[in-house]
Amino acid sequence: MKSDTMTVRAATFTFLASVFAIGFATLAARLKVEQVDRVAEHRGRLESQSSRIVQTAGLRGRILARDGTVLAGNRRSLVIAIRPESFRTTLKDVPAILEAVARLRPLVGRDPSITERSVERHLKYEIACPMPVWTDLADEELARFEEHYDEYPEFDCVSEAERVYPLGAFAAHLIGRVGREFATAVNGNRTVNYAEKELVGREGLERQYDLYLRGKPGEEHVIVDATGRVKERLDAADGVAAVNGPDLRLTLDVGLQRAAEAALSGWCGAFAAIDPRDGSVRALASAPSYNLNDCVPVLREETYAALTNAPGNPLLFRAVAGQYAPGSTFKPITALAGLGAGWRPDEKYTCEGVYRMGQGFRLRCTSWSHGSIDVVEALKFSCNPFFCNLGMQSGTGAVVRAARAFGLGSRTGIDYPVDAAGIVPDGEWKKRTQGESWYPGNLAQMSVGQGFLLVTPLQMARVAAAIGSGRLAMPRINSGVPPETVALPFPKAHLDLVRKGMEEVVYGSGGTGSRAGTGVAAHVIGKTGTAQVGSRELGNRRLVVWFIAYATPVETSKYREPLALAMTFTHRRTPGGGYETLRGEHDGGGTLVAPLVAEILRKVYGEVPK
């Protein structure tokens, strides 16, 4: 009995013990596989799982004018930032962070620039980076925070670079603006897990040269835990230091730009000036304008809405984006087309004060009658019938070819994000866009710079430059861009004739643009323009007034370089702050624009006694 019991018990023990033994042996065997055989694999995966690369931004390069004047620079903004890794409650992070911020708020004394959503977003995408809570600390705010620094271990004071525009509204359109956003990985194919928010060019030169100005991003290597919080920031030696962006040196002349902006105040209009020798942009101004510092550190929705709805559309950069009928400033091109098509330099045409053609096409001249005049006189008086006739004689092809030889109808190639092409219409273009055939009247209109023809002020400055220098230059605003010019396909004799006509415009007795040369210590040739746009039937008939000029320094000139420029107005500011169209009897390029061009040139080249 007893022995039987013992046998049963022994069997029980044997059974249990062998089950246990098998179990423990299985565990031990598996443990060996994981801990002995696969150590390297596990450790490798652990490392790759927990190391992260944070991309750091370099300081954005400055934008400098030709003489080194800082147009866009950086300033230090002190920021109280929260370190996400100091919160460990995982699910309750957002409320915990908001609570910590609320605790610090009385000390700082103003509302933080974060919302529940922005915190969530930061934790989701940028948990390895400090999150700015209060930006742009004033000295006393910083002092208050530092005094109690130890009581708020979750917060740090860091400095951020903010964009600043020392000259405010100066060249606002040209410089453009920046935004702060998550940078795209610009360092090739490297996997970057997190990136600091950095300044990114949104418009203008800031956008055009964004990658240049940004420099090379750096890398910081961090070890994170399973929730992505930074556990350890590795030594700088493991990462790559960010390289600051280089400065961008422009060809812009501060004096000229300032004079142009002053002359433009009170108008809707634009001014463009280039160095005719190499296309260097010396001024690009547009009115009305706005203050760049209203757009930093961020362009607020209200600011943007106000600018969008403001009278005169200050956001439009008219110098490169505004497309207008060139009016009589186109006549030098028609002249060259005609001369190329066989019009003799001394050949005369009798102006009777109006140009008639076919059934009812009439185009008035600027005067009762100019009588019998040659091409030089026609330019001097800006005779409409003469150029209508000349255009008709030369044919559409010749006028269009001449216009295109001056770069009209296509982008100028300027290193700038906005570069409107304008329109040089021909039969094919009209068929395609208007669905109508090309009529002789269209050619007559185009010959005097009206009709469908559209140009930008920059294009016209380039036309002036090409007439003066004989070569068409590609405009460039960055002094580092190599100049590019091509010879005009016109004989020198023809160009000289046109230059003579344009000289007469300024200096000849009765020239339409005589006011442009008044008191200017430089030799100026130019052409006025007064384009009639809109139609009387629609009741939107209005004027676009122009002056293009080519100025060369004389002995007494302060400024020693030639300049080609174009200036145009479309609206005049009313005392009420709005803008009215130009439609008056005496409104014209010669009366409105030429005196202001002279004013600008006097500021640049200096004055001579009248």
Place this chain on the structure above:
Amino acid sequence: MKKFLRRFNWISFLSTVALVVIGALVLASAGDARGSDTVFASLWKKMVATAGLGFVLYFTFAILDYRKVLDYLAYPSYAGAIFFLLLVLAVGSVQFGGRRWLWFFQPSEISKLCVICCLAQLFGPAEERFRGQFGFKGFLAAAAIIAVPSVLILLEPDLGTTLTLVPAVGAMMLVAGVWRKGLVVMLSAGTVVAAAILLAVSIAEDEDANAESREKAMSCVKAILKDHQVKRVKTFVTPGEDELGAGYNLHQAMMTIGSGGVNGRGYMKGEAVRRRLLPPMGVMNDFIFCVWAEEMGYRWSLALLGLFAALCGSVAWTAVVAGDGRGVMMAAGMATLLFAHVFINIGMSLGLVPITGLPLPFLSLGRTFLVTIMCGLGIVQSISIHREEKTE
């Protein structure tokens, strides 16, 4: 006193002490890894205090004659366990996805010991002479005893507790000679069902199989298991997939264990543990073994397994020397319960067993379970001490 010392199961006691010490150490490290200023960092102190209470109960039960303890307590404690299990379902507090808590303790943990005691009291007295008398009726009685608390525990829901009770009760019934043939049949059937579930899930997960059979397999699985359980089985069948979803914890656990290597990272220096790959309550409960494995390495992990083996073995040995059938059954039940906990918990961390919430005795944070286990071991010690003198 001499008798007490001679019959005292020193292996069982010393391995218990060693495991309690290891438990405190490993919890201190796991808590520190969450940050020394967090609530987790001081949890080990509470566990040490609880272990102190556990040792008081251990010696109390060891000194008391287990027969009297069973006579007085077995049935009332079973009834009490059922009462508390009902109460917890009614008013218990929910934590970590289950309604398991009543004030400061988890009735399901205590009920494990109560079921074992109850079965021992029921079948034990008759074991020696009337072996084999418990046929199918005995089986039904045993099945009823385990079924009531099991169903209540499953309702919480707590699959793990039920999983450990089944082998413990099975072993006890085998020892008691309850319907052996039936048990063997059921064991085989259970194995077949488990295998079938695994097969069905692997078919459902097999992308090469045709859609119809996959769907069929999936619907079969869904009929038996809940969604989160299906996920866990899936993770077990195809561990590589879904590393950020259901497989996340397993993947991180194995990486934590594996990166320890032969020598370990050093106490309180576990890289993976300190990077907090596992959620705090996971690493202090179900995956506590990972902390020890990573920080102490392969050799000390084997040592820990050895300690558990020594404890299970010595408790099982008590069944051999026990004075009566109740002692045999108690010891066999406790040994199997311990073994099931250790095997399922560590096997889970190593990807050998589907993931199910289950504490590792002495190491996991869980004061009810610690006290329960120590009471059970105290009773087993009593079996060793109060066994009949063998005739020389």
